Amino acid sequence: MTLTTAGPESTTSVSPTHRQLWLRSRWFLLCAVLLLLVGLLIAGLGGSGQYPPLDPRSPDRDGARAVVALLEKQGLTTRTVATQDDLAAALAEPGTTVVLPEPDLLTTPQLARIAEVRRGSDSRLVLISPEAPALAALAPGIALATTPGGIPRSAGSTGVPADCPLPEADLAGHAELGGLLYQPGAGDTACYPRFGAYPLIRHTGPGSRELVVLGSGRLLSNDRLDKDGNASLGMGLLGSRQRLVWYLPDYAAAAAAGDAPAGGQRTLDDYIPRGWTWAGLQLAVAALLAAVWRGRRLGPVVTENLPVVVRATETTEGRARLYQRAKARGRAADALRQAARHRLAPALGVPPTAGEPDPAALCAAVADRSGRPAAEVHALLYGTPPTDDAALVRFTDDLDALERQVRQP
Amino acid sequence: MVLTGRTALLAALGALVVGLLLPSWAGIGAVTLPVLLGVLVDLALAAPVRTLRLDRSGDTAIRLGESATVELTVTNPSKRPLRAQLRDAWPPSAWRPGTAAAGSRHTVTIPAGERRRLTTLLAPTRRGDHHAHRVTVRSMGPLGLAGRQGSHRAPWTVRALPPFTSRKHLPSRLARLRELDGRTSVLARGQGTEFDSLREYLPGDDVRSIDWRASARRNTVAVRTWRPERDRHILIVLDTGRTSAGRVGDAPRLDAALDAALLLTALATRAGDRVDLLAHDLHRRGSVVGRSPNEILPAFTNAMATLEPALLETDMRALTSSALRMAPHRSLIVLITGLDARPIEEGLLPHLPLLTRRHEVVLASVADPRLDDLATARGTVRDVYGAAAAEQTRADRRRTAERLTRHGATVLDAPPATLPPALADAYLALKAAGRL
Numbered sequence: 001m002t003l004t005t006a007g008p009e010s011t012t013s014v015s016p017t018h019r020q021l022w023l024r025s026r027w028f029l030l031c032a033v034l035l036l037l038v039g040l041l042i043a044g045l046g047g048s049g050q051y052p053p054l055d056p057r058s059p060d061r062d063g064a065r066a067v068v069a070l071l072e073k074q075g076l077t078t079r080t081v082a083t084q085d086d087l088a089a090a091l092a093e094p095g096t097t098v099v100l101p102e103p104d105l106l107t108t109p110q111l112a113r114i115a116e117v118r119r120g121s122d123s124r125l126v127l128i129s130p131e132a133p134a135l136a137a138l139a140p141g142i143a144l145a146t147t148p149g150g151i152p153r154s155a156g157s158t159g160v161p162a163d164c165p166l167p168e169a170d171l172a173g174h175a176e177l178g179g180l181l182y183q184p185g186a187g188d189t190a191c192y193p194r195f196g197a198y199p200l201i202r203h204t205g206p207g208s209r210e211l212v213v214l215g216s217g218r219l220l221s222n223d224r225l226d227k228d229g230n231a232s233l234g235m236g237l238l239g240s241r242q243r244l245v246w247y248l249p250d251y252a253a254a255a256a257a258g259d260a261p262a263g264g265q266r267t268l269d270d271y272i273p274r275g276w277t278w279a280g281l282q283l284a285v286a287a288l289l290a291a292v293w294r295g296r297r298l299g300p301v302v303t304e305n306l307p308v309v310v311r312a313t314e315t316t317e318g319r320a321r322l323y324q325r326a327k328a329r330g331r332a333a334d335a336l337r338q339a340a341r342h343r344l345a346p347a348l349g350v351p352p353t354a355g356e357p358d359p360a361a362l363c364a365a366v367a368d369r370s371g372r373p374a375a376e377v378h379a380l381l382y383g384t385p386p387t388d389d390a391a392l393v394r395f396t397d398d399l400d401a402l403e404r405q406v407r408q409p
Numbered sequence: 410m411v412l413t414g415r416t417a418l419l420a421a422l423g424a425l426v427v428g429l430l431l432p433s434w435a436g437i438g439a440v441t442l443p444v445l446l447g448v449l450v451d452l453a454l455a456a457p458v459r460t461l462r463l464d465r466s467g468d469t470a471i472r473l474g475e476s477a478t479v480e481l482t483v484t485n486p487s488k489r490p491l492r493a494q495l496r497d498a499w500p501p502s503a504w505r506p507g508t509a510a511a512g513s514r515h516t517v518t519i520p521a522g523e524r525r526r527l528t529t530l531l532a533p534t535r536r537g538d539h540h541a542h543r544v545t546v547r548s549m550g551p552l553g554l555a556g557r558q559g560s561h562r563a564p565w566t567v568r569a570l571p572p573f574t575s576r577k578h579l580p581s582r583l584a585r586l587r588e589l590d591g592r593t594s595v596l597a598r599g600q601g602t603e604f605d606s607l608r609e610y611l612p613g614d615d616v617r618s619i620d621w622r623a624s625a626r627r628n629t630v631a632v633r634t635w636r637p638e639r640d641r642h643i644l645i646v647l648d649t650g651r652t653s654a655g656r657v658g659d660a661p662r663l664d665a666a667l668d669a670a671l672l673l674t675a676l677a678t679r680a681g682d683r684v685d686l687l688a689h690d691l692h693r694r695g696s697v698v699g700r701s702p703n704e705i706l707p708a709f710t711n712a713m714a715t716l717e718p719a720l721l722e723t724d725m726r727a728l729t730s731s732a733l734r735m736a737p738h739r740s741l742i743v744l745i746t747g748l749d750a751r752p753i754e755e756g757l758l759p760h761l762p763l764l765t766r767r768h769e770v771v772l773a774s775v776a777d778p779r780l781d782d783l784a785t786a787r788g789t790v791r792d793v794y795g796a797a798a799a800e801q802t803r804a805d806r807r808r809t810a811e812r813l814t815r816h817g818a819t820v821l822d823a824p825p826a827t828l829p830p831a832l833a834d835a836y837l838a839l840k841a842a843g844r845l
Contacts, residue, residue, distance in 0.1 A: 276428050282424040282440060286423070290417035293411070299498050302500050393789075396787060
């Protein structure tokens, strides 16, 4: 490699120059930029498909496009409204069904304003899973079913029989009803009883102004619409009037304007002063700088080839374990006896013949020196192998005792 | 480029400013931009690392266990003062255990155009060559927020020589050698021993060495004394194959073999003999031939410093032929190898007669004291089986040694601490017997 930009002093430097860094990293940088562009492109194309649940335009599993499409095929006119004024106008129209998919996300003033509107005759307002504030504002007669502890009761959505005189429910038969459960007011029609409460209640006001409270919007979703009598019930609830209006306000904008949602769903974020979110962002910047600080080592780790560590007695220890596992007591005793004979013979002056001392001479010499009977000495030095491990240990101790006796009589 | 903790701390403190005074993008910018500006200023004003000049000096060879001092002279030719942290990186085994991190780091301040000398203290824990890895310099800017970092290659090698711990046995063996000089009247004559002088007869002297003519000239009985032969040739052959790799205590067998070889070399050189060295496993690993007495020990330690046990079966045939080529005349061949039955019986025994036909052969082997511990352990079943296996191994070694002795070799089997003096004693005994 030739360093055209480097001076003569830099011959010992091993750090790459800027030019080398650029040459080395340009393809990686190019690839990274390409990846980023492709990612942005994909995000840009697919980003518009994000709908909230039960949006009449949404083809997602939790959308409500299917039921709206069915109703349009029946000749209904459907539209969505996004502002309070449009909603008030829609509510005032006669012969209209208005759906509020998320009444709990509306703020208290918004709810109050909806309640103030004088609704047109022969109209229907559908509330999907409203909680106490929305119920209080829009359906004063209907109450949340609660446990003795005051907690709202709810049930999973499963197929249940209609069991009520409401024509739509009677027509649909079994349908997947559940979610929040309610107690009807006087004169209301309550359907699909679950645990003594009802997930579907119709309240009829003067002039055929109906109010329908639904515990869960699940039966209207694209995913579940074809199950049980869901489609029939959904079309019956939403398609009883000629016009269908779906209220889809920008909930986030209302919240950002400073009105907390009436539903009381305040998260942890709401309790933290707004400034500290920015401080957290600044802390993230600090963490990034700290990562850069800790990430750079003072030079690379130095490696080294180390020699293998093999103990010289490894094979001997391995052989000991093999003896023990194979219960080779005879072999072990033989080795110990032979070693003892080799130590005893020179001590007693018994000459070896072909590497081994003469058995008779050795036994006689040992018996003479130790004062033990020759038969016992012979049994120790040339006897039969021990029968179990305890016998082997005993035998070893006997052999040691004999050896000590010979050396220090 | 490097950042410091100060940069991160400033940014973290800025979170207070953002949180209390300016909770917006502007606040984050107001805090982060000055920090980044400071970083840029530091980067621009830090002394350049690339143009630094590094020179080394200091120890190049030490005995294992001693410490080496290596000096690094850093010259700052730029016009800016260098405030730097510097890491002089060496392999882990070049440091005293536990000091690698602290010992390699230095903090220096070098004014523009000046130079400073840094001292790195090494204490190698392994024999052999230790090469300096590289020097990394982190040059900090004046604000202490950021700096430049780069590395330089500053080659240096410290060679850790064998420790030669058996040196302590040398004085006593030299004394024995001097005794040999005057006492050779008791030696067997006629083996080419050299006439030294006449002295008065003392009880115990061999009557056959009485010089009657000289006794007739004086009024006491005089005996002739003989001096041991000088200028004999000794060839030390180190087997660096797999059997030398086994650890005895904390060091491989080879280290004990080197120690024994060094003691024998020192002794034989004083006795006036010539010593050559051959290290061999599958191939020849090194040899030292025909050095003068003054330079032989340095030459040997240097050659031994880089010897490492190879995990290969030693080619005894090639080893024997190499040894024969290096010893054309009658010599003492000291072969330091293992006493394991199979390599000896299959490898060495077929070729041993070639060596013993013309040369005196001593085979030295490093025994493992742990084997004795195993053989004397008693108490549990496991201990007894261990003792049996150890006795089996010892019997195998004994049998191998007997076979070698029958072929005319002198066999030594001693633990690392006693092998060097045992080998020196064997040499002295052979010399006293006139068998060289």
